[in-house]
Amino acid sequence: MKVGIIRCQLTEDMCPGSTDFKVANEGTMAFEKTGPVEIIRFRSCGGCSGKKAATRAKMMVDRGAEAIVFASCMKSSNPIGYPCPHFAAIKGGAEKKLGPDTKIIDWTHRKP
Numbered sequence: 468m469k470v471g472i473i474r475c476q477l478t479e480d481m482c483p484g485s486t487d488f489k490v491a492n493e494g495t496m497a498f499e500k501t502g503p504v505e506i507i508r509f510r511s512c513g514g515c516s517g518k519k520a521a522t523r524a525k526m527m528v529d530r531g532a533e534a535i536v537f538a539s540c541m542k543s544s545n546p547i548g549y550p551c552p553h554f555a556a557i558k559g560g561a562e563k564k565l566g567p568d569t570k571i572i573d574w575t576h577r578k579p
């Protein structure tokens with residue numbers, strides 16, 4: 468499966484996202500059900516309040532992503548200890564924009 472990952476822009480300057488790539492490559496944690504996945508794009512939400520996220524998700528789907536994954540930095544505040552206050556709206560916006568045919572996974576390596 469090909470996926471696009473969206474993460475918190477606040478973490479972008481400090482976190483290389485290496486654990487996201489590791490669990491995706493291994494098919495572990497959030498990817499236990501899908502098995503190993505190929506990350507075709509790794510982007511941020513675009514900054515608070517995340518209004519670019521749905522459009523970025525749609526563009527990744529248009530370029531081949533079969534699922535959109537929200538990295539654990541968003542919902543579970545890993546590693547900066549600041550859970551996204553806009554996460555429900557961001558996820559809802561992506562669901563509305565992508566429709567029911569695109570799978571959305573809302574964590575990567577730290578269970579919500």
Ligand code: SF4
Pocket residue numbers: 474475476477478512513514515516517541550551552553554
């Ligand atoms: S909207 Fe949420 S995910 Fe995006 S930068 Fe702000 S806190 Fe992070």
